Amino acid sequence: AASDVPRLRVRDLTVRFAGLTALDGVSFTVEPGSVHAVIGPNGAGKSTTFNVLSGVHRATSGSVRLGDAELTGLPPHRIAALGVARTFQNLALSAHTTVFDSLMLGRHRLTRTGFLSAGLHLPGAAREAARHRERVREIAAFTGLEDHLDRPAGSLPYGLQKLVELGRALCTEPRLLLLDEPVAGMTAPERRRTAEVVAAVREGLGISIVLVEHDMAVVMRLADAVTVLDFGRRIADGPPEVVQRDPAVVRAYLGQ
Ligand code: ADP
Numbered sequence: 001a002a003s004d005v006p007r008l009r010v011r012d013l014t015v016r017f018a019g020l021t022a023l024d025g026v027s028f029t030v031e032p033g034s035v036h037a038v039i040g041p042n043g044a045g046k047s048t049t050f051n052v053l054s055g056v057h058r059a060t061s062g063s064v065r066l067g068d069a070e071l072t073g074l075p076p077h078r079i080a081a082l083g084v085a086r087t088f089q090n091l092a093l094s095a096h097t098t099v100f101d102s103l104m105l106g107r108h109r110l111t112r113t114g115f116l117s118a119g120l121h122l123p124g125a126a127r128e129a130a131r132h133r134e135r136v137r138e139i140a141a142f143t144g145l146e147d148h149l150d151r152p153a154g155s156l157p158y159g160l161q162k163l164v165e166l167g168r169a170l171c172t173e174p175r176l177l178l179l180d181e182p183v184a185g186m187t188a189p190e191r192r193r194t195a196e197v198v199a200a201v202r203e204g205l206g207i208s209i210v211l212v213e214h215d216m217a218v219v220m221r222l223a224d225a226v227t228v229l230d231f232g233r234r235i236a237d238g239p240p241e242v243v244q245r246d247p248a249v250v251r252a253y254l255g256q
Pocket residue numbers: 017018020021022040041042043044045046047048049
């Protein structure tokens with residue numbers, strides 16, 4: 001397990017868009033190496049939370065700290081450089097790029113000599129490139145993509161394309177992984193497979209995962225802790241089996 005995985009502290013996070021409060025004083029803590037689910041009805045503020053954590057949106061007030069680092073106000077590339085990787089609710093792959101090259105893109109953050117110097121055959125660059133290719137193959141095996149490396153990403157079934165995105169995020173060697181609805185749109189076998197991969201990531205890599213997910217079976221299976229949002233407010237927080245029975249949570253979901 002990664003020993004340098006920091007705690008994520010979200011404190012009093014408020015995000016206002018013109019006339020609309022998308023997040024209203026939300027706080028939660030993600031313990032190192034845990035899977036923390038953020039759930040709630042449509043429009044509750046889940047994606048907004050991710051957008052603030054990854055630097056896409058700026059918080060109106062409040063703070064997000066990863067260990068000693070304040071993330072609030074940093075641009076996306078600086079947050080990524082601190083070891084935060086995310087996947088998106090909708091596919092964000094280039095269809096004609098092979099699975100291997102799609103995963104290799106995740107290595108960009110980590111190349112010291114850069115892909116340009118590798119192309120120029122500078123000393124050391126070849127060895128570094130070989131290390132990256134080896135790590136890409138390991139992560140492909142880990143995510144069950146090893147038989148598809150030479151295929152264009154767009155030619156794969158939807159569930160495998162989502163796994164390519166997860167694999168690419170893992171290729172950045174994150175300390176904190178943000179997954180926005182990783183099993184949405186998947187078939188039942190694809191859901192099971194993806195849940196297995198996420199469980200294996202937690203067991204094998206020891207990194208922290210924040211999971212936005214609608215599929216309660218997946219949340220109950222994977223999450224160590226759950227934060228429930230409704231209309232931008234935190235209405236419950238705790239272990240999944242406790243949160244699931246919380247009357248406020250039941251009401252929020254029935255009101256949908
Ligand atoms: P969820 O992911 O839980 O379904 P979101 O975080 O996407 O919810 O949205 C929370 C609220 O903020 C919704 O009312 C949504 O319409 C609004 N919202 C989200 N993004 C924007 C934006 N860029 N501009 C204006 N309103 C937004």
